[in-house]
Amino acid sequence: MTELDDIDALAAEFVLGTLSREERLAVTERREREPKLEAAIAAWERRLGPMIETVAPVAPPPHLYNKIRAQIGLSSHVISLKAREQQLTRRGNRWRNAFVGVSAMAAAAVGVLGYRDYVNQQLPTQFVAVLQTSAGADQPAFLLTVDTKTHNCVITAVKAPKKVDKSYEVWMIHEQLKAPKSLGVVAEGDMSVMPMAPGPDMDMFMNASFAVSMEPEGGSPTGSPTGPVLFTGKLVQATP
Amino acid sequence: MASTRQQLDKLLGAVAKGDESAFAELYQATSSKLFSVALRILRNREVAEEVVQEAFFKVWERAGDFKPEIASPITWMAAIVRNRALDEARRRVVRPFADATELEDIESEDEHPLVAMELREDVERLLRCMDGLEPEKKEIVRLAYLQGMSRDALAKRFDRPEGTIKTWLHRSLAQLKGCLEQ
Numbered sequence: 001m002t003e004l005d006d007i008d009a010l011a012a013e014f015v016l017g018t019l020s021r022e023e024r025l026a027v028t029e030r031r032e033r034e035p036k037l038e039a040a041i042a043a044w045e046r047r048l049g050p051m052i053e054t055v056a057p058v059a060p061p062p063h064l065y066n067k068i069r070a071q072i073g074l075s076s077h078v079i080s081l082k083a084r085e086q087q088l089t090r091r092g093n094r095w096r097n098a099f100v101g102v103s104a105m106a107a108a109a110v111g112v113l114g115y116r117d118y119v120n121q122q123l124p125t126q127f128v129a130v131l132q133t134s135a136g137a138d139q140p141a142f143l144l145t146v147d148t149k150t151h152n153c154v155i156t157a158v159k160a161p162k163k164v165d166k167s168y169e170v171w172m173i174h175e176q177l178k179a180p181k182s183l184g185v186v187a188e189g190d191m192s193v194m195p196m197a198p199g200p201d202m203d204m205f206m207n208a209s210f211a212v213s214m215e216p217e218g219g220s221p222t223g224s225p226t227g228p229v230l231f232t233g234k235l236v237q238a239t240p
Numbered sequence: 241m242a243s244t245r246q247q248l249d250k251l252l253g254a255v256a257k258g259d260e261s262a263f264a265e266l267y268q269a270t271s272s273k274l275f276s277v278a279l280r281i282l283r284n285r286e287v288a289e290e291v292v293q294e295a296f297f298k299v300w301e302r303a304g305d306f307k308p309e310i311a312s313p314i315t316w317m318a319a320i321v322r323n324r325a326l327d328e329a330r331r332r333v334v335r336p337f338a339d340a341t342e343l344e345d346i347e348s349e350d351e352h353p354l355v356a357m358e359l360r361e362d363v364e365r366l367l368r369c370m371d372g373l374e375p376e377k378k379e380i381v382r383l384a385y386l387q388g389m390s391r392d393a394l395a396k397r398f399d400r401p402e403g404t405i406k407t408w409l410h411r412s413l414a415q416l417k418g419c420l421e422q
Contacts, residue, residue, distance in 0.1 A: 052277050
């Protein structure tokens with residue numbers, strides 16, 4: 001009869017699902033750097049995989065797909081923001097120049113650290129505020145992203161159903177401000193990019209609350225919110 | 241059947257390029273099967289939902305890593321779901337199903353034709369090989385794979401020392417491997 005060697009037996013039990021938590025963690029770590037183990041796991045997934053055919057399908061709740069979509073929408077959005085950022089970098093915006101020294105140092109480190117480490121170190125520190133109600137899928141949603149490395153703030157309307165004669169206006173609210181400060185009118189597909197200088201204003205921005213109100217077309221005529229406030233939110237850290 | 245396997249391959253290929261409608265189709269075709277797989281291991285709908293959500297997010301992000309020459313689309317996706325579900329199950333105390341009726345309750349949906357056809361030949365071969373195992377050992381392999389029972393849990397269930405279960409598992413798996421390679 002066929003005997004399994006140690007690697008094959010470990011891979012088989014990993015796929016079968018009989019390992020303890022500690023053993024699973026060890027295999028999860030080892031498979032990354034042991035091609036033989038990885039290949040053995042793939043082979044066992046292929047051998048045992050057809051067993052799922054013997055279980056009857058169970059439909060997940062209908063809202064699950066929307067959750068997944070929202071998660072993906074957010075993710076592809078971050079990618080498009082990154083692309084936009086690179087575009088801005090190429091244009092050599094002034095706010096970027098202060099960081100040329102830092103970039104040069106980072107570039108010099110590439111040879112020592114290797115590309116993967118370099119990419120990890122280059123990950124921007126991003127903060128995100130998602131301005132959205134939980135009421136329903138077709139409610140408007142806005143995404144406010146701040147990158148503290150590039151000092152760039154991006155406001156995007158992820159979803160903003162067009163209302164006749166109405167505009168969505170984004171506001172910053174902070175105890176040090178006498179009144180909400182307008183960050184501008186945002187329509188669906190719009191992406192408004194604001195370079196921000198580090199300093200007290202940026203600190204205030206990071207701790208502020210943000211709100212979206214419904215205003216007459218083109219924005220509030222008075223400079224303060226006049227229409228109903230649809231939702232508010234604060235920045236949360238999006239990357240470690 | 242080759243054509244359906246190719247359809248899922250094609251959907252995954254399109255998903256790798258960021259095609260959202262292909263992703264929706266892939267979800268339609270596979271989510272009921274994958275949710276069922278997660279539910280059986282976790283026995284908790286909320287946690288199973290989270291696991292399936294994470295798994296589909298991973299499928300979206302990693303569809304480019306899928307290698308049709310190594311795995312079929314559904315086994316690749318099922319592996320992602322099972323890995324997450326098993327890791328999650330080991331982190332928490334999994335409540336056993338109260339009785340058999342609860343399991344039957346959740347077996348209600350019809351199989352999506354794409355998934356059913358992709359697996360048909362492989363399933364027949366695997367089931368034939370499993371039938372070659374002694375009944376008790378076949379049951380152990382099934383419980384481990386479908387309900388994520390650990391060696392420890394199997395030892396209690398079958399009232400045997402864990403070492404015996406381990407030996408049985410290794411022998412059964414070796415026998416299956418030999419049979420499948422014939």
